Amino acid sequence: MPTHPIQGTTDVGVAGVEQNVERSLAAEVDGYRKGATLGLIVNPYAGMGGSVGLKGTDGPHILAEAKRRGARPLSGVRAVRALTRLTASRTRFSIVTGAGDLGEESALAAGLDPVVVPRAEQGARGEADTRAAAKAMVSSVDLLLFAGGDGTARDILSVVGDRVPVLGIPAGVKMHSAVFGTTPESAGDLAALFLDGSTAAQLRDAEVMDLDEAAVRADRLSARLYGFARSPYERHLAQNAKAGARVSADAELEAACRGVAARMREGVLYIVGPGTTMRNVMDALGAPSTLLGVDAVLDGALVGADLDERTLLRLMQGRETRIVVGVLGGQGYLFGRGNQQISAEVIKRVGREGIVTIAPVDKLIALEDARLRVDTGDAEVDAMLSGYLRVHTGSDHDVLVRVLS
Amino acid sequence: MSTELRGYHAPVWNEPVILEMGYPGRRGLAVPEAEAEVRAEVGDVADLIPAALRRQDRPALPEVSEPEVLYHYLRLSQQTLGMMGISLFGTCTMKYNPQVNEAIAWRPEVTEAHPHQDDDTLQGTLELVHRFDTILRELSGMDQFVFQAGGGADAAYTSCAVTRAYHASRGELEQRDEIITTIQTHPSNAATAAAAGFKVITLMLDEDGYPSLDALKAAVSDRTAALMVNNPDDMGVYNPEMREWVRVVHDAGGLCFYDSANFNGMMGKIRAREIGFDACMFMLHKTFGAPKSGVGGPAVGAYGCSAELAPFVPTPVVAHDGERYYLDHDRPKSCGKIREFWGNVPVVLKAYAWIRAMGAEGVAEASDISVLANNYMEQGLLAIRGVTRSHADATSPRLEMTRYSLARMKEETGVGVHDVQNRMTDFGVDAMWTSHEPWLVPEPFTPEAGEMYGKEALDTWIAVLARISEEAYSDPEIVKTAPHNQAVHRVDHEAMEDPERWAMTWRAHRRKRRTDGAEG
Numbered sequence: 001m002p003t004h005p006i007q008g009t010t011d012v013g014v015a016g017v018e019q020n021v022e023r024s025l026a027a028e029v030d031g032y033r034k035g036a037t038l039g040l041i042v043n044p045y046a047g048m049g050g051s052v053g054l055k056g057t058d059g060p061h062i063l064a065e066a067k068r069r070g071a072r073p074l075s076g077v078r079a080v081r082a083l084t085r086l087t088a089s090r091t092r093f094s095i096v097t098g099a100g101d102l103g104e105e106s107a108l109a110a111g112l113d114p115v116v117v118p119r120a121e122q123g124a125r126g127e128a129d130t131r132a133a134a135k136a137m138v139s140s141v142d143l144l145l146f147a148g149g150d151g152t153a154r155d156i157l158s159v160v161g162d163r164v165p166v167l168g169i170p171a172g173v174k175m176h177s178a179v180f181g182t183t184p185e186s187a188g189d190l191a192a193l194f195l196d197g198s199t200a201a202q203l204r205d206a207e208v209m210d211l212d213e214a215a216v217r218a219d220r221l222s223a224r225l226y227g228f229a230r231s232p233y234e235r236h237l238a239q240n241a242k243a244g245a246r247v248s249a250d251a252e253l254e255a256a257c258r259g260v261a262a263r264m265r266e267g268v269l270y271i272v273g274p275g276t277t278m279r280n281v282m283d284a285l286g287a288p289s290t291l292l293g294v295d296a297v298l299d300g301a302l303v304g305a306d307l308d309e310r311t312l313l314r315l316m317q318g319r320e321t322r323i324v325v326g327v328l329g330g331q332g333y334l335f336g337r338g339n340q341q342i343s344a345e346v347i348k349r350v351g352r353e354g355i356v357t358i359a360p361v362d363k364l365i366a367l368e369d370a371r372l373r374v375d376t377g378d379a380e381v382d383a384m385l386s387g388y389l390r391v392h393t394g395s396d397h398d399v400l401v402r403v404l405s
Numbered sequence: 406m407s408t409e410l411r412g413y414h415a416p417v418w419n420e421p422v423i424l425e426m427g428y429p430g431r432r433g434l435a436v437p438e439a440e441a442e443v444r445a446e447v448g449d450v451a452d453l454i455p456a457a458l459r460r461q462d463r464p465a466l467p468e469v470s471e472p473e474v475l476y477h478y479l480r481l482s483q484q485t486l487g488m489m490g491i492s493l494f495g496t497c498t499m500k501y502n503p504q505v506n507e508a509i510a511w512r513p514e515v516t517e518a519h520p521h522q523d524d525d526t527l528q529g530t531l532e533l534v535h536r537f538d539t540i541l542r543e544l545s546g547m548d549q550f551v552f553q554a555g556g557g558a559d560a561a562y563t564s565c566a567v568t569r570a571y572h573a574s575r576g577e578l579e580q581r582d583e584i585i586t587t588i589q590t591h592p593s594n595a596a597t598a599a600a601a602g603f604k605v606i607t608l609m610l611d612e613d614g615y616p617s618l619d620a621l622k623a624a625v626s627d628r629t630a631a632l633m634v635n636n637p638d639d640m641g642v643y644n645p646e647m648r649e650w651v652r653v654v655h656d657a658g659g660l661c662f663y664d665s666a667n668f669n670g671m672m673g674k675i676r677a678r679e680i681g682f683d684a685c686m687f688m689l690h691k692t693f694g695a696p697k698s699g700v701g702g703p704a705v706g707a708y709g710c711s712a713e714l715a716p717f718v719p720t721p722v723v724a725h726d727g728e729r730y731y732l733d734h735d736r737p738k739s740c741g742k743i744r745e746f747w748g749n750v751p752v753v754l755k756a757y758a759w760i761r762a763m764g765a766e767g768v769a770e771a772s773d774i775s776v777l778a779n780n781y782m783e784q785g786l787l788a789i790r791g792v793t794r795s796h797a798d799a800t801s802p803r804l805e806m807t808r809y810s811l812a813r814m815k816e817e818t819g820v821g822v823h824d825v826q827n828r829m830t831d832f833g834v835d836a837m838w839t840s841h842e843p844w845l846v847p848e849p850f851t852p853e854a855g856e857m858y859g860k861e862a863l864d865t866w867i868a869v870l871a872r873i874s875e876e877a878y879s880d881p882e883i884v885k886t887a888p889h890n891q892a893v894h895r896v897d898h899e900a901m902e903d904p905e906r907w908a909m910t911w912r913a914h915r916r917k918r919r920t921d922g923a924e925g
Contacts, residue, residue: 085819088881185816199899361607365588365843370609388623396604397595399588400624402611 035092036195039141039164040083040114041133041156043148043171044101045126046075050173056211057173058151060126075171076106078184079147082169083110085188086195093195096141098133106147127155134159143232145191147171150210153179154226157208165203166229167191176223176337178206178330179231194232205276206231209329209338225274225292225328225338253277253360255395258284260324260356269319270297271312271346273339277326277358294341309343321350327359327391332367334403335385336375344378352384361393364401372403379405408861408868413833415892418480424911426477427468434471465911484892491862492835493782495806495851496591496639498669498691506694506758510751520746524731530750531730534723537757544768545665545685546678547709552689552748553719557666558593559743560686560706561633563719564662565601566740567684567710568631570717571660574738581630581658587616589638591666592841603630610845614796615644621653629659637667639841640808640851641779642801651681660684660714668692669855670776670804673769677709684710694759695752705752719743771856775805778854778863783807785867786852789874791817795846806853810846820877820884822848827895828876828887832869 045066049057052069056062086093087110097103097114107114120132130152134144138160146152149172156166168180169187181187194201205228212224257277261284264270272278272295282289282297289295293306296315304315323346328338334357335342347355357372364370374385382405390398439450451459469477492499509515518530538550554560565584572578584598587608595605606624608616615638632654637643644650651661663677663685669692677685689695690704697704710718720739721732732747763771783803786792791814794807815821826836840849854863876883888894900906908914 088819090882090885183816185819189815189819199902361843364609365845370845388620390606393607396599397607398604399607399609400616400620401609402620 035094036142036197037140038086038093038095038191038195039134039137039144040079040095040097040103040107041130041137041144041146041148041152042075042079042098042101042103042106043126043130043146043152043155044073044076046148046152046171047173048073054173056149056151058127063126073101075147075169076101076109078169078171079103079106079145080109081184082145082147082181082188082191083107083112085185086192087111089189089192089196091192091195096137098129102129102133127151130155131159138164143167143191143194145169145187147184150174150177150208153177153208153229154210157227157229160229162228162230164230165194166206166231167194168231174211176207176209176211176329176331176333177229179208179229180330190232190234193234200235201232202235203230203232205229206233207275207329207338223329223333223337223340227292228276249360249362252394252397253358254280254284256358256392256397257281259395260358260392261285264297264300264322266299267320268298269303269315269321271295271307271316271321271323271342271350272297273323273325273328273342275326275328275338277360278324281324281358294339308341309346312341312343312346313349316346316349320354322354322356323347323350324356324358327357327363327367327372330366332364332372334372334374334389336373336377344376344381347376347381347385348378352389355385355389357389357391359391359393361399364391364393364399370401372401374403374405408864410832410865410868410872413831414890415486416480416483417892418484420477420480420484422911423467423469423474423477424465425467426473429468431468431470431473433469433474486830486833486835488835490833490835491858491866493837493852493854493858493863493866494835495641495808495838495853496667496841497697497838498667498688498805498853498855499697500691500694500855500857502694502696502755503759503762506755509758510754515751515754518750525729528730531723531732532725533757534748534750534753535725535730537753537760538723540757540760541687541707541709543765544672544676545687545709546676547685548678548712549715549718549722550707550709551718551722552705552707552753553742553744553746554686554706554708555744555749556690556704557591557664557686557688557706558597560688560708561591561593561662561664562597562600563706563708563740563743564631564633564684564686565597565603566719566743567708567714567717568603568660568662569601570738570740571714572630574717577658578630581628583626583628584631584633585621585624585629585654585659586633587635587638588843588845589615589640589642590633590635591639591664594633594635594662594664598631598633610796612799613801614640614642614799615646615801618646618649618653621650625653625657625659627658629654629657631660631662633662633664635664635667637670637804637806639667640795640846641667641670641803641806641853642796642799642808643804645801648680655681662686666691667805669853670772670779672772673765674772678711683714684708689752689756693756694763695755703749703752705749705756707753721747723747772805774856775854778856778858779803779805779807781860782852782854782863782867785864786870789867789871790814790878791820791874792870795849805855806851808840808846808849808851811848811850812846814874814877815848818877818881820881822850824884824887825850825870825873825877828873828884829869831888831890832872834866834869 045057045063048066048071052066052071054066095107095112095114097107099116099119104114104116117133117136120128134156144164144166147169166179169184170180208226208229209223257280261281274292279289285300287302290306296304374382376382386403386405388400389403391401393399541550554563572581582604583606584603585606586594598605608620611617636647654661660683663682665685665687687707690697716738717740719742720736721734724733793810793813811822822839829836837850837852908917
């Protein structure tokens, strides 16, 4: 007969808190677990351009200009805010950071004792620093937390790929990528959950996107999809019998993608946008796909990979065409960010009725005001796209979402 | 807040599960050996069971005495809050179930009746069901109610089955394959629509806290089979444009189903049929004072519909021919059966007793009180640090409940809604309801005061939340490690996500834990 752990005394009240905490099985297990290792990289210049109206801080000239205009570093303070949440939690972890203002100072300010990786070669600043720090810690950390913006996310992704989960403390001017917590505090809470090994912290493929800052400063927006980082998010566990179990979000999305693939008609050209959701569609067809590019499918087979606007228009000639897209990035763009190959002209020729959209319902809910956005560069096309649009969220399940231009 | 919080601590018994208890050979009841004469006449009692049906091994049952069984379950019951205190569990409309109604339901006329009895021997029961049908018609404006559905989701499914039968009778079922619902309508509407073979179109919320009419217009088409909607919705938001919604759906050829699960602020005020709805559903185990009995029943989702849809409802229907009551099975257009027989009669009986005690004026007054109580709660709750209201700027009215958010508290202290739920039980108050999936509002909670609790109980509930908020901002660890005064510490919910850890049977549990002597 199995023995039972003694559940502790009944002599509690607020004074008995510690005693009761001790009797928690989960806490005991945690106590024996080896603490995880957190990597921290601060981009000390992130966000400085924004505070002085420069729409980003990429590149030494812009940084110098930002400093000249009186911009002050913000990201180190934001990193401290996130770390403070980690230290306040019961999470056991050790921390590896970049040197000085690349993370060390923030860790010390939060009362932590960091292992510091060496700085890039003398004189190198900015991107090179971020990359060097990422490279130095990639094989030794369980989670890479960074304070920065889209540019920092891009630099880190280019080094770590999908080798280590990445989470952003929002500190940049541009944050189209889907790797950021909503605030430094929420990033800290999420990091704590993840380092604890909680199943509430799940990993997903999150878009890393970045605007071309030069174009933005010229009042032209041009965002590119650079890749996908493994990034944690908090899943709400059903903690109540009334809520019941829910089909996993992945399964629902996969069913939606299979449905779209199954309904594809012969003789119709399907332009398939970038992203992991679209890869699901291509997988359902058994066709290869370009994760970051635009592909075309005809009669169930790939007829063009990583296509540009011109090739798309040529393929479309004389053929009924549909566009299949997902929602890219944390800001809910359907067109105009990361899939500019599907240009205003392409969209105009296909028409609104020919657009097939697939997205997980959780992603739609997480969007600001639950709205999708378009920015094709053509006001007429944007106007055509705006209004209510059906988004496939599961097998035989659509959600009607409003599109704003 | 001057309300003083009462001290509380749950008993801790460290009680094993029943299958771990007992001693070899111990019995609750010692059955005497049969006398020799009896044995000679009847033979071995075991021979009464055909050889093929006899088990080879003894069942692995706990060997315990009768008092040990009683003590065991008494202790288990002592270790729960038992839903016997202040339970403002939103979307559930928690009500006290009067003992006199329980006593009536336990009378032998009820407990010993069988649904296969001849109608002539069930006249009293049938009369009661029929009378209650007419009461619900009065409350809803519908023309026929049936009680077969064993709960709210069953009733939603009934609506889908009736919708299917209706469109099939018109030759339009192939074409009308879509059901429209909203993201804050109870998810069983979308689920039952899908189960019935329909494609589900969900409308998101707009600025006023409910979907815009334009969204509905964009969703309807000649494929629309029906609209299924709560009003007020799962957040207590009342959509005042519902008459127009019904018109839009009817113009497209669809039916309109009013899931009146959240009826408590509208009893005697609004009749679904008068807004134009073709069908509706009431939860007798919520609004009408019958016990909730736990998820899965026994409960009743009373489904009501217009005369046009009445031919399609499940059979049998309790009817009256002017002289006698009878079960009408002869309904050729019926959608068939949703569940066995014609309903959980004891639940219908309790609901009938409840509404007869309340009267028409009583239920209308109860509506007023529940809305007033909700408004009173809002004043108290919004004064608490870290608490915000969903759709704070929306002017749409809230009726019997309101969805709040602890997102600000989570942001500022790291204390989230599950922590607060756990801490509430330390004060002897049932954990509050959060929200159905998906969570539109972060860290949600949804109290529903109802008409039954006194102002003192509401004050206590508010004071508990205020106290926990103070703790969250001064010493968050107290809340994050709660409960401290409960029979068990934090339940590890993550285990439910891991098939290697949860088990549906004792045998599976032993196998997964690899306990000594475990069998496959």
